[in-house]
Amino acid sequence: MTDATEGFPRISSTPAYKLVAEAIERQILSGRIRPGQPIGTEAALVKQFGVNRSTVREGIRLLEHGGLIRRDSNRRLSVGLPHYGRLATRMSRALVLSEVTFRELYEAAMVLQTATAEAAAERATPEILAELEANIAMTQHVSDDPAAVTELDAEFHTLIGKASQNRVLQLAREPTNLLIFPTTGLILRKIKEGTPRLIEAHRMILDALQRRDKDACRTWVRRHLNDWRRGFERTGKDLNQPIDRIYVQGEHSADAGAA
Amino acid sequence: MTDATEGFPRISSTPAYKLVAEAIERQILSGRIRPGQPIGTEAALVKQFGVNRSTVREGIRLLEHGGLIRRDSNRRLSVGLPHYGRLATRMSRALVLSEVTFRELYEAAMVLQTATAEAAAERATPEILAELEANIAMTQHVSDDPAAVTELDAEFHTLIGKASQNRVLQLAREPTNLLIFPTTGLILRKIKEGTPRLIEAHRMILDALQRRDKDACRTWVRRHLNDWRRGFERTGKDLNQPIDRIYVQGEHSADAGAA
DNA sequence: ACATCCTGCTTGTCTGACAATCGGACCGCC
DNA sequence: GGCGGTCCGATTGTCAGACAAGCAGGATGT
Numbered sequence: 227m228t229d230a231t232e233g234f235p236r237i238s239s240t241p242a243y244k245l246v247a248e249a250i251e252r253q254i255l256s257g258r259i260r261p262g263q264p265i266g267t268e269a270a271l272v273k274q275f276g277v278n279r280s281t282v283r284e285g286i287r288l289l290e291h292g293g294l295i296r297r298d299s300n301r302r303l304s305v306g307l308p309h310y311g312r313l314a315t316r317m318s319r320a321l322v323l324s325e326v327t328f329r330e331l332y333e334a335a336m337v338l339q340t341a342t343a344e345a346a347a348e349r350a351t352p353e354i355l356a357e358l359e360a361n362i363a364m365t366q367h368v369s370d371d372p373a374a375v376t377e378l379d380a381e382f383h384t385l386i387g388k389a390s391q392n393r394v395l396q397l398a399r400e401p402t403n404l405l406i407f408p409t410t411g412l413i414l415r416k417i418k419e420g421t422p423r424l425i426e427a428h429r430m431i432l433d434a435l436q437r438r439d440k441d442a443c444r445t446w447v448r449r450h451l452n453d454w455r456r457g458f459e460r461t462g463k464d465l466n467q468p469i470d471r472i473y474v475q476g477e478h479s480a481d482a483g484a485a
Numbered sequence: 486m487t488d489a490t491e492g493f494p495r496i497s498s499t500p501a502y503k504l505v506a507e508a509i510e511r512q513i514l515s516g517r518i519r520p521g522q523p524i525g526t527e528a529a530l531v532k533q534f535g536v537n538r539s540t541v542r543e544g545i546r547l548l549e550h551g552g553l554i555r556r557d558s559n560r561r562l563s564v565g566l567p568h569y570g571r572l573a574t575r576m577s578r579a580l581v582l583s584e585v586t587f588r589e590l591y592e593a594a595m596v597l598q599t600a601t602a603e604a605a606a607e608r609a610t611p612e613i614l615a616e617l618e619a620n621i622a623m624t625q626h627v628s629d630d631p632a633a634v635t636e637l638d639a640e641f642h643t644l645i646g647k648a649s650q651n652r653v654l655q656l657a658r659e660p661t662n663l664l665i666f667p668t669t670g671l672i673l674r675k676i677k678e679g680t681p682r683l684i685e686a687h688r689m690i691l692d693a694l695q696r697r698d699k700d701a702c703r704t705w706v707r708r709h710l711n712d713w714r715r716g717f718e719r720t721g722k723d724l725n726q727p728i729d730r731i732y733v734q735g736e737h738s739a740d741a742g743a744a
Numbered sequence: 745a746c747a748t749c750c751t752g753c754t755t756g757t758c759t760g761a762c763a764a765t766c767g768g769a770c771c772g773c774c
Numbered sequence: 775g776g777c778g779g780t781c782c783g784a785t786t787g788t789c790a791g792a793c794a795a796g797c798a799g800g801a802t803g804t
Binding site for chain 4: 543
């Protein structure tokens, strides 16, 4: 005890792999390394940080998972922009796990979707309008298949997000999309007149976008979502119940490429 | 093209550490393991999965980073709810890295904050109203210190998020809060009349909340944000410029304990 | 009964190794 | 010269085994 080594407080119990992650993270966030630029190999990082490769690897995993780092085809490391889709998946997962109710979801979706659609009415480009048109045509074409319609519905709304040219809104809106989407499938399977109503709503929304008519846009988006809600209630469910666990997927499972 | 090799999906052998992560993730998402419940030790997982401990560790890191798994004081693993704050940090980081403009931020914030405030007007509890009141009093008290005012401003808006009792909105709104916040600091430092205006706006918003007056609420939130925008422009900046890199922090850096 | 010590268990880190894969150089053949 | 095939080095994914430090809980001495 009389020893000089006794009184020193714990400096920091932060494990080394976290320190490694932080160090690289700072480099990226500060802009010293730009997206797309390669990071050294594991061996190089080992030399730079003076820790073991296992430790470096654990640190790298963190960033890789966070999307700050990517491995391209060569399996080499490079800086990559965080992927919105992944983030949205994780947000929906968090929402489901905290047992958010359908009512909360509905309320938020109403706000976000109307706002996004209004922004889209201002700024939609001809290209996106064409994509929306194609989407509707395709929906009409597969209108017998609820699963396919559901998927196209989700795509439709994502396209509107893109049309808004506001990435903050897009990111905020995407989780509601992901969470509403599975329920839409259930509804369409149970309620026959759901699909035609959905298609009509999409048509009217697109029409409003083309005319740059924000009010009509708002009206039809509201109507569309209210249809969803009515359908939801007609399937015998309660808006106050939490979103079912089943609806959330792990973030590693979304790999089906766009056909 | 006439070749049969054109339609094959990309072969991608998923590395073992990812498989481990997915397996555990599925257990958690499906509800077989509940939040708070402990997961086996590393050694146990090694036995269950039949892979090396390094591999298990890399897999665990992924989930730990994603917030699905936590290490409590004993450093033992247990399931934990994803933390909203962390998610919001990561969202803002993604937005900054994709060079979102202040205009996008402003537009989204306008929508989200008004909607949140309206919801809060409906459902705010006396407890939260008291907290808001205390927050304003404190702001008044430190009105000489722009940094402190800024921090309290951020807290004020987070409280309104809580008052809305809509966690979807809350999560969607938080990133805009995080990103607007540093700029508010700059503005208050430069523009003297900023602080009193801010306090007045907070007062009026709280008043509207207490009267459950959604319209007044909306009006004052809009006014408050417009003040921010005017201040922003008066500091000589342009709404169309991307949000500065400096404003985003790594997610591991928030460690300064509350004094 | 209480304080103390010892003994595992668990995690964080390190050492060293090997197989598979990818990029590139090199070589032989048309 | 262009082409395909082969070999080599670099890099990653995975493994086996080891050790120090922190912590829990039981054994021990008083």
